[in-house]
Amino acid sequence: MAFFGRSGPRDERLPPGQYDTGSSFPVLTAEVSPKIKPEEWSFRIDGLVDSPQTWDWKGVHALGRSTYEGDIHCVTTWSKLGTSFTGVSLDPLLELSGVKPEATHAVCWSHTGYTTNLPLEHITGGKAWLVWDHEGHPLPPEHGGPVRMLVPHLYFWKSTKWIGGIRLLDHDEPGFWEVRGYHMLGDPWKEQRYDGD
Ligand SMILES: Nc1nc2c(c(=O)[nH]1)N[C@H]1C(S)=C(S)[C@@H](COP(=O)(O)O)O[C@H]1N2
Ligand SMILES: [Mo]
Numbered sequence: 001m002a003f004f005g006r007s008g009p010r011d012e013r014l015p016p017g018q019y020d021t022g023s024s025f026p027v028l029t030a031e032v033s034p035k036i037k038p039e040e041w042s043f044r045i046d047g048l049v050d051s052p053q054t055w056d057w058k059g060v061h062a063l064g065r066s067t068y069e070g071d072i073h074c075v076t077t078w079s080k081l082g083t084s085f086t087g088v089s090l091d092p093l094l095e096l097s098g099v100k101p102e103a104t105h106a107v108c109w110s111h112t113g114y115t116t117n118l119p120l121e122h123i124t125g126g127k128a129w130l131v132w133d134h135e136g137h138p139l140p141p142e143h144g145g146p147v148r149m150l151v152p153h154l155y156f157w158k159s160t161k162w163i164g165g166i167r168l169l170d171h172d173e174p175g176f177w178e179v180r181g182y183h184m185l186g187d188p189w190k191e192q193r194y195d196g197d
Pocket of ligand 1: 025026027028029030031074075110112114141142144156157158159160161162
């Protein structure tokens with residue numbers, strides 16, 4: 001019997017109900033795209049942590065560099081296969097903040113005010129990044145540059161553009177799209193598009 005994993009043929013890499021958008025990279029933004037200069041950008045971790053931390057552009061670059069190579073899936077049904085983003089894993093930033101044991105969820109917020117919620121175990125263990133390059137070029141402003149979140153195993157609305165920070169909570173709290181009926185988790189392989197899926 002043939003077995004195809006998520007790195008197999010393109011068809012096998014498409015979650016249910018998704019199509020391959022090829023080389024295009026659609027822009028989906030609810031707000032007006034801000035123009036944030038790298039030297040003006042900052043990222044904060046606070047809430048249920050031992051010591052709230054803020055990093056600037058140089059600070060996050062000093063924490064390491066890794067590249068995600070793989071697929072992304074938007075709830076509007078496009079998937080982009082075999083793309084790449086470079087940045088830093090969220091793990092060292094969370095470790096430096098000292099996440100308290102009672103923390104179970106995170107709300108990611110954008111400098112624009114956009115928010116989205118994630119269970120803590122979905123942004124730890126090498127599953128989430130802050131990214132500033134896309135396919136070897138600086139992340140364009142319309143795609144969330146200078147720095148966005150990347151949580152590629154969930155639908156792309158969970159990947160906050162113009163990321164400003166993460167607040168750790170001891171409960172789940174719906175973000176911008178979640179209060180408008182989107183799923184609290186958003187696993188594309190379980191087709192968790194809307195509340196109740
Ligand atoms: N700040 C912010 N982040 C956001 C959004 C947004 O409107 N504002 N849209 C989300 C949605 S619905 C998707 S599909 C992706 C789109 O990212 P892209 O425009 O780079 O394709 O960003 C997510 N992050
Ligand atoms: Mo989306």
